[in-house]
Amino acid sequence: MIRIQDLRKRYGKMEALKGLTLEIEKGTVFGFVGPNGAGKSTTMSILATLLEPTSGKAYVGGYEVTERPKEVRKLIGYMPDFFGVYDNLTAEEYLDFYGANYDIPLAERKQIIPQLLELVNLTHKRDAYVDSLSRGMKQRLGLARCLVHNPEVLILDEPASGLDPRARIELREILKELRDMGKTIIISSHILPELAEMCDVIGIVEEGNLVAFGRVDEIYTKMQEKKLLRIRLLDRIEETMEHLRQQPTIAGVTQEGNWIAVGFTGDDQQQVELFRDLAVSGYPVAAFNEDQGDLEEIFLEITKGVGS
Amino acid sequence: MNILRRLNNPVLFNEWKMRMRSGRSPWMIFSYLLILGGITLFYIFLETDGGTYYNPNDTRELFMMLSILQLGMIVFVVPGLTSGAISGERERQTLSILLTTNVSATRLILGKWLSSLSFMTFLVFATIPLYAIVFLYGGISPVQVVKVFGFYLITMFGIGSIGVLLSTLIKRTGISTVVTYAIVFGYSIGTMVLAEIIREFIRYQRRMGNLPSSTNSDWTDIIYSLNPLFAILHIFEEGPTNNVGLRYGTWFPAIDPFWYYVIFFGMVTVVCLLLAIYAIHPVRPRLFRAARKEK
Ligand SMILES: Nc1ncnc2c1ncn2[C@@H]1O[C@H](COP(=O)(O)OP(=O)(O)O)[C@@H](O)[C@H]1O
Numbered sequence: 001m002i003r004i005q006d007l008r009k010r011y012g013k014m015e016a017l018k019g020l021t022l023e024i025e026k027g028t029v030f031g032f033v034g035p036n037g038a039g040k041s042t043t044m045s046i047l048a049t050l051l052e053p054t055s056g057k058a059y060v061g062g063y064e065v066t067e068r069p070k071e072v073r074k075l076i077g078y079m080p081d082f083f084g085v086y087d088n089l090t091a092e093e094y095l096d097f098y099g100a101n102y103d104i105p106l107a108e109r110k111q112i113i114p115q116l117l118e119l120v121n122l123t124h125k126r127d128a129y130v131d132s133l134s135r136g137m138k139q140r141l142g143l144a145r146c147l148v149h150n151p152e153v154l155i156l157d158e159p160a161s162g163l164d165p166r167a168r169i170e171l172r173e174i175l176k177e178l179r180d181m182g183k184t185i186i187i188s189s190h191i192l193p194e195l196a197e198m199c200d201v202i203g204i205v206e207e208g209n210l211v212a213f214g215r216v217d218e219i220y221t222k223m224q225e226k227k228l229l230r231i232r233l234l235d236r237i238e239e240t241m242e243h244l245r246q247q248p249t250i251a252g253v254t255q256e257g258n259w260i261a262v263g264f265t266g267d268d269q270q271q272v273e274l275f276r277d278l279a280v281s282g283y284p285v286a287a288f289n290e291d292q293g294d295l296e297e298i299f300l301e302i303t304k305g306v307g308s
Numbered sequence: 309m310n311i312l313r314r315l316n317n318p319v320l321f322n323e324w325k326m327r328m329r330s331g332r333s334p335w336m337i338f339s340y341l342l343i344l345g346g347i348t349l350f351y352i353f354l355e356t357d358g359g360t361y362y363n364p365n366d367t368r369e370l371f372m373m374l375s376i377l378q379l380g381m382i383v384f385v386v387p388g389l390t391s392g393a394i395s396g397e398r399e400r401q402t403l404s405i406l407l408t409t410n411v412s413a414t415r416l417i418l419g420k421w422l423s424s425l426s427f428m429t430f431l432v433f434a435t436i437p438l439y440a441i442v443f444l445y446g447g448i449s450p451v452q453v454v455k456v457f458g459f460y461l462i463t464m465f466g467i468g469s470i471g472v473l474l475s476t477l478i479k480r481t482g483i484s485t486v487v488t489y490a491i492v493f494g495y496s497i498g499t500m501v502l503a504e505i506i507r508e509f510i511r512y513q514r515r516m517g518n519l520p521s522s523t524n525s526d527w528t529d530i531i532y533s534l535n536p537l538f539a540i541l542h543i544f545e546e547g548p549t550n551n552v553g554l555r556y557g558t559w560f561p562a563i564d565p566f567w568y569y570v571i572f573f574g575m576v577t578v579v580c581l582l583l584a585i586y587a588i589h590p591v592r593p594r595l596f597r598a599a600r601k602e603k
C-alpha cells in the first residue's frame with residue numbers, strides 16, 4: 001500500500017531524512033516511533049503531498065506522491081500533529097464542509113456524517129461549536145474528518161499527544177474499529193509502549209534513518225521468554241539473593257536498594273512456584289512485582305540493524 | 309453545467325456562513341455606514357446651512373463627493389479583507405488539511421477571493437440608502453451611476469486579487485497586510501507622481517524647442533487614467549485626464565479612458581489570481597515539474 005524508497009529531505013543544511021526506505025502492507029497498522037526531530041512528521045507530510053522530498057520516491061497505492069498528488073489525496077486521510085478548526089462552525093457543519101470539498105453529494109453527506117459522529121462518539125456534540133470542544137473531542141472530530149471520503153489509508157501524526165489517559169483509551173478504541181474496517185493506518189508517536197498496544201508493525205526512526213522494523217507480536221513472544229521480576233525484602237537481602245541464584249529458572253540477580261531484580265526465564269506456573277517457595281522458606285518478602293522490561297530496549301535488540 | 313459546478317464552491321459558501329456568524333461583521337457594517345453616512349450627511353448639512361433648501365445644481369458635487377469617499381473606503385477596506393485570505397488559514401493551521409483534500413487550487417483561491425469581495429459588495433450595497441438621498445435631489449445621469457458602480461467592482465477585483473496573491477506568497481497575515489497596503493497606496497500615489505513628472509518633462513522639452521508642440525502626450529493620459537482617483541474624476545468629466553488618442557491620432561485606441569482602467573485592472577486580477585493558484589500548492593503539478601527538470 002505504501003512504499004518509501006531512499007527518501008531524503010533537506011532543510012537548508014539540515015538533513016531531516018537520510019534515505020528512508022519502508023514498506024507498509026495493506027491493512028496493517030503501522031507505528032512510526034522516534035524521538036522528537038527524528039523525521040516522522042516530515043515523512044508523513046511527504047506522504048500527504050504537502051512537502052516535496054529532496055530526492056527519493058514515495059508511493060501510496062501505487063501512485064508516486066509528487067507525480068500523482070491528486071490520486072494520492074483521494075486515497076489518504078491525513079491528520080497533522082497540530083491542526084486548527086473553524087470557530088464558527090458546528091461539528092456537523094465542519095464535517096460537511098470537508099465532505100463538500102471532496103465533492104461528495106449533499107444527500108450522501110447527510111447520510112455519512114451521522115455515522116462518522118457515531119463512530120467517534122460525538123453524536124451528542126453534533127450541534128456544538130467546534131471551538132467549544134475539548135482537545136480530545138477535537139482530535140476525534142479530526143479523525144472523523146479524515147474519514148469523510150472513506151480513504152484506504154490514514155496518516156495520523158501523533159494523534160495521542162496532549163490527550164489525557166481517558167481520551168487516549170477512547171482514541172485507541174476508535175483505531176481498533178478502523179483497523180477492523182481494513183484500513184491501512186500509519187500512526188506516529190515518540191512513545192513506543194503507547195503504540196505497541198495498537199499496532200501490528202513498528203518502525204523506529206532516529207535522525208532520519210529507520211533503525212528498527214518488526215512485527216509487534218514477534219517482539220511480544222520474545223519478551224515472554226525473559227521477564228524481569230522485582231522483589232522487595234524487609235531484611236536478609238544477601239541471603240535471599242544467594243537462595244535465588246540457585247534456582248534453575250533464574251538468569252541473573254542484582255540488588256537495587258531494598259529491591260532485588262531477577263531475570264526470570266520460566267513460565268507463569270514456575271513464577272507462582274518461585275513466589276510460594278520464597279514465602280514458605282520464610283524470607284521477609286514485602287512485594288513481588290513483574291516488570292515488562294524496557295520495550296524499546298528489547299525491540300531494538302531484536303530488530304537491530306534493520307534500516308542500515 | 310460546468311459553470312454551475314464551478315460556482316458550487318464549498319470554500320465560498322463556508323466563508324459566507326462563517327463571515328455572517330462572526331461578531332465582527334455587524335461592527336464592520338455599522339462603522340462603514342457610520343463613516344460614509346456621517347460625512348455625507350454632514351456635507352449636506354453644511355451645504356444647506358442647516359436649512360431645508362438645497363440647490364439641485366449642487367447634487368452633482370454631492371454625488372461626486374459620495375462616490376470618491378466610497379472609493380476611498382473600498383481602497384482602504386479591500387486589502388484588509390483579502391490579505392489574510394490564505395495566510396490566515398495557514399496561521400489557523402487549517403490550510404494543510406484543506407490542501408490534502410480534493411479541493412483544487414483554483415477553487416480555493418477563487419472561493420477566498422470571491423467571499424471577501426462579496427462582503428465588500430455587501431458593504432457598498434448597504435450604502436444605497438445614502439445614494440437614494442442624493443438622487444432625491446435629482447440631476448444625475450444613470451450612465452454615470454452605472455459607470456461608478458462598475459468602477460468599484462473592477463477596483464475591488466484588482467486590489468482584492470493583489471491581497472489574495474500576497475496572502476498566498478507571504479506566510480504571515482500581518483506582513484501581507486502591510487505589503488498590500490503599501491502596494492495599493494504606492495500605486496495610487498506613484499501613478500500620480502509619474503504622470504506629473506512626464507507631463508512636466510514634455511512641457512519643458514517643448515519650451516526648450518526640443519520637441520514640436522504637437523508631441524504626443526498620450527502616455528501621461530494613460531497613466532492618469534490608470535490612477536483610481538483621476539479615473540473616477542474622469543467619470544464626472546473632471547480632473548486632468550484627457551481622452552486618449554483623440555487629439556493626436558496615435559496607435560492608442562481612442563476609447564474612453566474608463567476602459568483603459570477596466571482593462572488594466574482586469575489584467576491585474578487575472579494575473580494575480582493565476583499566480584496565487586500556482587503558488588498555493590506546496591507540491592506543483594506535473595507539468596511544471598517536467599519543465600523544471602529539463603533545465
Ligand atoms: N520547515 C522546516 N524547516 C527547517 N527544519 C525543519 C522544518 N521542519 C522540520 N525541520 C527539522 O527536521 C527535523 C525533523 O522534523 P520532524 O519531521 O518534525 O520530526 P518529528 O516529527 O519526528 O519530531 C527536525 O530536526 C526539525 O527541526
Ligand SMILES: [Mg+2]
Nearest residue numbers: 040041081158
Ligand atoms: Mg512531529
